[in-house]
Amino acid sequence: xxxxxxxxxxxxxxxxxxxxxxxxxxxxxxxxxxxxxxxxxxxxxxxxxxxxxxxxxxxxxxxxxxxxxxxxxxxxxxxxxxxxxxxxxxxxxxxxxxxxxxx
Amino acid sequence: xxxxxxxxxxxxxxxxxxxxxxxxxxxxxxxxxxxxxxxxxxxxxxxxxxxxxxxxxxxxxxxxxxxxxxxxxxxxxxxxxxxxxxxxxxxxxxxxxxxxxxxxxxxxxxxxxxxxxxxxxxxxxxxxxxxxxxxxxxxxxxxxxxxxxxxxxxxxxxxxxxxxxxxxxxxxxxxxxxxxxxxxxxxxxxxxxxxxxxxxxxxxxxxxxxxxxxxxxx
Numbered sequence: 001x002x003x004x005x006x007x008x009x010x011x012x013x014x015x016x017x018x019x020x021x022x023x024x025x026x027x028x029x030x031x032x033x034x035x036x037x038x039x040x041x042x043x044x045x046x047x048x049x050x051x052x053x054x055x056x057x058x059x060x061x062x063x064x065x066x067x068x069x070x071x072x073x074x075x076x077x078x079x080x081x082x083x084x085x086x087x088x089x090x091x092x093x094x095x096x097x098x099x100x101x102x103x
Numbered sequence: 104x105x106x107x108x109x110x111x112x113x114x115x116x117x118x119x120x121x122x123x124x125x126x127x128x129x130x131x132x133x134x135x136x137x138x139x140x141x142x143x144x145x146x147x148x149x150x151x152x153x154x155x156x157x158x159x160x161x162x163x164x165x166x167x168x169x170x171x172x173x174x175x176x177x178x179x180x181x182x183x184x185x186x187x188x189x190x191x192x193x194x195x196x197x198x199x200x201x202x203x204x205x206x207x208x209x210x211x212x213x214x215x216x217x218x219x220x221x222x223x224x225x226x227x228x229x230x231x232x233x234x235x236x237x238x239x240x241x242x243x244x245x246x247x248x249x250x251x252x253x254x255x256x257x258x259x260x261x262x263x264x265x266x267x268x269x270x271x272x273x274x275x276x277x278x279x280x281x282x283x284x285x286x287x288x289x290x291x292x293x294x295x296x297x298x299x300x301x302x303x304x305x306x307x308x309x310x311x312x313x314x315x316x317x318x319x320x321x
Contacts, residue, residue, distance in 0.1 A: 007197060014193040021186055025311075029179055032316045039320050046320075050312035054305050061193055061301040069132065073139050080143035084150040091154040099158070 017060025024053040131291055138295045142302050145265075149306050152258040153313060159254035166248040172239055172255065173318030181231050182311050185266075188224035189304040191217050196297050199285065211280060218277060221300070225270050232263050255314070262310060265303050272296055 028049045031042050058064045064074055160169060195217030201210050236256070239245070246256035276296060279289050 007200070010197045011194065014190060014197065017193070018186070018190040021189075025182055025186060025308075028312065028316060029175070029182075032319050033175065043317060043320055046312050046316045050308050053308050057189070057301060057305050057308070061189055061304070062298060072136055076136070076139055076143055080146055084147055087147065088150050088154045091151065092157060095154075095158040099161075 013060055017056055020056045020060070021053055024049050024056065028053075127287070131287070131294075134291045135294050135298070138298055142298060145302070146306075149258075149261070149309070152254075152261060153309065156254045156258045156314065159251045162250035164249035164251075166252060167242070167244045168251065168321070169255070169314070169318040170321040172242075172244050172252070173315050174235065174238075175315060175319045177231055177235055178311055178315040181228050182307065184224050184228040184231070185304050185307050188221045188228065189301055191221045191224065192297055192300050195221060196293070199293060208281070208284075211285070215277060215280070218273060222270060222273050225266055225273070225300075229263060229266050229270065232259070232266075236260075259310060259314065262303065262306055265299075265306075269296065269300050269303060272299075 028046045031037060031045060031049075036042070037045060058077070064070050064077060066074070195214050198214035198217055199211070201214070244252055246253045273296065276289065276292055279292075283289070285293075
């Protein structure tokens with residue numbers, strides 16, 4: 001049985017995460033729908049907002065933080081990010097390079 | 104021995120280790136870590152589908168391009184549905200911890216209601232996505248039309264298939280809850296499903312940013 005105080009704290013965390021995620025999603029869609037920036041600026045801002053929203057989800061919904069018992073999960077996550085960056089980055093470099101040579 | 108000796112209480116779904124032994128807590132943590140490893144391998148799959156999609160944008164073979172197939176209205180509603188379902192699963196996870204005596208089903212009523220809401224939102228999301236693909240097919244944008252449409256369909260479709268698995272998995276766990284209460288294997292499975300569901304919402308953030316919003320910007 002969790003105490004009501006702990007439960008209230010956890011509910012507050014989820015509400016906070018939901019609020020932040022909504023704010024970030026609405027900013028990204030608003031930026032595009034209302035043409036607030038040039039296309040190039042809007043593209044990179046949307047990517048940035050998306051990355052921040054991912055961090056919000058990891059923190060508030062998946063409970064990844066710097067506490068001791070989520071440390072192995074965090075390290076796994078960071079290592080996977082490295083692998084993903086290498087594989088995606090490598091794929092894009094190789095294929096765009098090939099594309100450029102075939103033009 | 105109490106769980107306080109293993110640090111702060113785990114925050115994952117339905118986990119209530121107040122009276123668990125140190126060994127049991129360690130076992131749950133290692134079970135959950137195993138699922139994290141699976142999720143991260145799944146993340147690599149999605150990341151490579153994104154890379155494939157990124158390289159396919161110009162390969163339309165004279166067919167419809169990204170700007171032509173993306174409809175921002177439905178994508179926005181789908182985003183809101185999935186985000187709301189992530190929120191309601193989070194609430195369900197917290198409520199699941201209320202089960203003091205695992206046999207007393209009335210303790211689980213709020214949790215079951217939140218999870219049922221999650222399920223409905225997930226089904227609505229999937230229904231809209233199927234409708235999107237049907238609309239595209241009517242307009243001649245089928246996966247066999249071009250490399251671009253294949254890459255688009257595989258990326259968005261793989262995410263949709265994952266959501267479908269979650270939609271099947273959720274009632275199975277709820278039936279187990281109704282049948283036998285919240286025992287330890289079910290707790291671990293609830294944690295796994297919650298990680299899976301929240302992970303799918305994170306993948307969707309990448310999809311609406313890279314696919315839908317990029318398409319609307321073109």
